[in-house]
């Protein structure tokens with residue numbers, strides 16, 4: 016079956032008892048067992064829940080994985096991966112990553128004796144150089160955040176595997192509608208389901224998808240032991256959101272691409288970072304590993320200082336001033352003061368997160384209305 020058919024049907028079989036077209040929402044925390052010491056498929060909702068299983072089944076199918084695990088948030092999912100590591104282990108991570116991942120690696124995982132090196136993974140040679148004999152995990156995010164840098168997944172997998180490390184890919188920005196990292200050699204795909212999978216800014220969730228059953232079982236063990244699972248209500252909403260994933264992401268990407276072209280020619284814009292533009296340094300790799308669009312995230316640098324940029328992001332009306340992304344409504348934010356405030360100032364400077372950067376999450380609105388909204392914000396900055 017094709018992607019969009021699987022998004023609707025896999026994991027969403029009609030209820031055998033009632034014929035309900037949509038599988039019911041199971042809020043039960045515990046399940047009656049056939050006998051003492053005999054276990055049915057479900058026993059306790061931290062260990063497994065039918066509504067969570069439905070979401071995991073659909074997502075595993077969309078990513079081409081052997082299984083998926085749903086978490087309370089994207090950070091809980093990433094934390095589960097770091098919790099598999101031991102003291103002395105080393106992570107090599109991309110420098111263009113989610114602010115919360117940066118914080119988890121540098122300020123939480125470090126307490127367990129895990130070390131992290133951040134490198135610009137858009138050049139695979141940097142990755143190769145940063146790997147040490149202690150490196151157990153390579154963590155990349157593509158398109159990256161907030162600069163929308165593109166990292167070659169297949170090349171990263173080859174390097175990680177040659178050194179005996181796992182490759183984890185935060186694929187939140189692409190979603191399986193545009194990129195399927197497992198097909199390119201990744202071991203773990205991570206999602207903040209809060210974003211495109213849910214797609215409507217009404218749930219918090221995360222997921223890991225893997226190709227290998229043994230790795231799935233190891234991650235499941237940690238998940239069940241630490242308990243950061245996605246709630247059934249959130250799973251239900253995420254399953255519902257995923258049915259329209261392809262449609263939404265393709266349409267939103269189209270609008271983002273057109274806005275990127277328009278912004279690139281705007282006199283008040285220094286540069287536009289959008290992987291769909293030929294001028295983007297990662298364009299060729301993006302063409303290879305993204306299919307159906309280049310994503311609906313768009314970053315640009317205003318010709319202006321910190322205060323003017325702040326004024327711009329506070330001036331839009333349709334673009335809501337908020338972190339988060341991936342939903343039907345458009346959002347705007349200033350990475351330096353918002354999504355990437357948890358980066359040390361020195362790391363922000365080093366990794367090109369300048370004060371003038373503005374990140375847009377392009378929604379499903381009419382492009383004409385979005386454009387008018389931005390035109391007004393540009394006017395406000397020069398007032």
Ligand SMILES: *Cc1c(COP(=O)(O)O)cnc(C)c1O
Nearest residue numbers: 088089090113185187207209220
């Ligand atoms: C939001 C986000 C996360 C964290 O997910 P939460 O659901 O907020 O915990 C991780 N990576 C990326 C790229 C994100 O956008």
